[in-house]
Amino acid sequence: MPEQEIRIPVGSDTVSGLLNAPLEARACYVVAHGAGVGMRHKFMADVAHGLEPRGIATLRYQFLYMEKGGKRPDPPARAHAAVRAAVAKASELLPKMPLIAGGKSFGARMTSQAQTEAPLPNVHGLAFLGFPLHPPGQPGHERAEHLSAVKIPMLFLQGTRDEFADLGHLKPLIKRLGSRATLKLFDDADHSFHVPAKSGRKDSDVMTEMLNTLAEWITHTVS
Numbered sequence: 001m002p003e004q005e006i007r008i009p010v011g012s013d014t015v016s017g018l019l020n021a022p023l024e025a026r027a028c029y030v031v032a033h034g035a036g037v038g039m040r041h042k043f044m045a046d047v048a049h050g051l052e053p054r055g056i057a058t059l060r061y062q063f064l065y066m067e068k069g070g071k072r073p074d075p076p077a078r079a080h081a082a083v084r085a086a087v088a089k090a091s092e093l094l095p096k097m098p099l100i101a102g103g104k105s106f107g108a109r110m111t112s113q114a115q116t117e118a119p120l121p122n123v124h125g126l127a128f129l130g131f132p133l134h135p136p137g138q139p140g141h142e143r144a145e146h147l148s149a150v151k152i153p154m155l156f157l158q159g160t161r162d163e164f165a166d167l168g169h170l171k172p173l174i175k176r177l178g179s180r181a182t183l184k185l186f187d188d189a190d191h192s193f194h195v196p197a198k199s200g201r202k203d204s205d206v207m208t209e210m211l212n213t214l215a216e217w218i219t220h221t222v223s
Contacts, residue, residue: 003048006093008061010085017061017086019093020048025057027098027222029127029214030090032083032107035073038066043104043192046207047129047214054215057094061086063107073106080114087120098222102127102155105164105191109143116149125153125221127214130191132164133173139166141173147181154181155217157210159189184213 006017018039021028029051033039039060048058063082065074073079083101090099101111101123108128115126134140147154156174158165167185174183186206188199193210195201 006059006089008082008085008089010064010082013064013067015062015064015067015082015085017059017089018048019057019059020052021057021094022052022055024055025094025097026055027100027124027218028057028059028090028094029218030059030061030083030086030099030101030123031127031129032061032063032086032103032111033066034104034130035106036071038062047211050207050211051215054211056215056218057097059086059090059093061089063110076110076113079106079110080117083111083114084120087123091122099123100125100127100218100221102129104129105132108132112150112154113146115152116146119152123152125155125218126150127155127157127217129157129210130162130164130193131156131158132191133170134164134166136163139169141169144173147173147177150177150180152180153221155214155221156181156183157186157213158183159186159191159193159195159206161188162191164191182217184210186210 004019007014008017108131174181188195
């Protein structure tokens with residue numbers, strides 16, 4: 001089916017969304033963008049268009065600040081409201097279809113925080129495309145302490161050169177989360193999943209591996 005532009009009410013405001021829904025979709029991934037780019041960024045589009053032939057629908061959406069052309073991310077409460085509104089819209093557009101929620105970086109963290117405040121309806125798992133564990137150059141895990149309250153499966157897709165997720169902190173976190181958490185590392189990839197030419201791979205190779213992993217995990221989680 002062609003990509004569908006939609007509007008999502010968030011309180012007294014509305015934000016844009018893009019729905020990609022193959023006819024035989026097994027689930028829908030409600031995916032939020034990162035702090036510096038919106039839902040139409042090439043990375044976001046590649047994820048949506050790549051999951052479609054793999055039988056996974058996607059609903060991309062804007063946070064309010066991005067919708068209004070701002071550069072400063074919304075405060076958590078406002079971002080959480082957008083997450084909830086997008087999940088509700090996905091259920092409205094695709095009734096009875098199981099949902100996975102998550103996003104890229106900032107979008108991943110806001111989605112996980114929303115889930116800990118109150119479970120997102122019909123969301124069976126959370127999938128993170130580069131979880132921002134800490135600011136660059138400041139290794140730690142304080143930004144992820146809320147994840148211990150998440151009771152549904154979580155998938156962490158992370159590059160080994162991700163400056164927002166030092167492996168010395170990320171791997172122990174995954175271990176503490178136990179069977180709820182699955183970590184997939186991409187060798188030589190950074191926070192944007194770029195790989196240097198000397199790695200012998202291309203960004204497209206990483207994207208293909210990421211999409212295969214994500215689609216397989218979603219299928220297993222909702223089955």
